[in-house]
Amino acid sequence: MNLHRPEDRDAMAPCLQRCIRFLPMLVLMAGAPALASAPALAETVRAFLEQAAARPGEQVRVTVAAPDAAFTTCQNPRPFLPGHGQRLQGRVSVGIRCGEHGRVRYLQARVSVIGEYWVTRRALDAGEVIGAGMLERKQGDLSELPRHAIRDPDQALGQVLTRPLAANSVLSDRQLRQRNLVSRRQNVSVVASGKGFRIAREGEALQDGALGERIRIRMNNRQTLTATVTGRGQVAVDY
Known part of the structure; x- marks a missing residue:
């Protein structure tokens, strides 16, 4: 097509008009911040929680609830932990700041931390002094343990049991007192x-x-x- 010829210029006119009409929209799309897809947002939250919950010698597994439709407009998502001292085990809530103005939304996730804990090797009576032979090492999901479960056996050795415990019971610092x-x-x-x-x-x-x-x-x-x-x-x- 030769644009120097009048007939060719006339044929191109409708196309040029359509391009000019959509040009502002194309410019806006090119300059708009990238929106996070649901899988990408879930992956961002998963990586954030895995790093926050990581401890030497422990395995961390994170499952993130599927984001709802409101998150399709979340630009530049930045996850954070709301509140103070939130336990990074079991069900947790994750805040997500979106866009330049930091609009906050929330996602639910479950954090499983696989590590070591200690249980009674045999049934124990109240008043017994805890010795090393009374304890047995176990490994499992720490989020399923009582909140005050003992993870370090040195915390229990030499302490006095305040109540009877069956064999294979998880030790808690609330069940012990100093001798x-x-x-x-x-x-x-x-x-x-x-x-x-x-x-x-x-x-x-x-x-x-x-x-x-x-x-x-x-x-x-x-x-x-x-x-x-x-x-x-x-x-x-x-x-």
């Missing part, structure tokens, strides 16, 4: 210390007490005072 170093009616060494002096006397414990606990002591002169358990059969009073 008493002082018993009620026991004679104890009472140490009073201050700047430049230290005095030791003998007294009688009126309560049981573990390390760091404050208990009442009756001295030989019948005076009653409050002291802190510092060791086996020892308490301290500060002045």
